[in-house]
């Protein structure tokens with residue numbers, strides 16, 4: 859079942875499948891998340907997921923099964 863992912867501060871909502879990588883969902887939505895290694899080593903792509911205690915790496919993290927997931931990206935793209 860598809861879920862919604864809300865990207866802040868962009869205020870863009872996109873439909874995604876649980877298990878999809880957050881970075882792929884963001885790219886599909888036109889939301890820019892800075893990246894470097896794409897292997898989980900650099901933390902450049904870290905984002906905050908509402909309800910999670912610690913930031914996650916968008917290149918590794920997957921969309922959870924909640925109906926609405928709110929993702930807050932830290933960096934402003936250049």
Ligand code: FES
Nearest residue numbers: 894896898901917
């Ligand atoms: S791009 Fe390096 S950890 Fe995600």
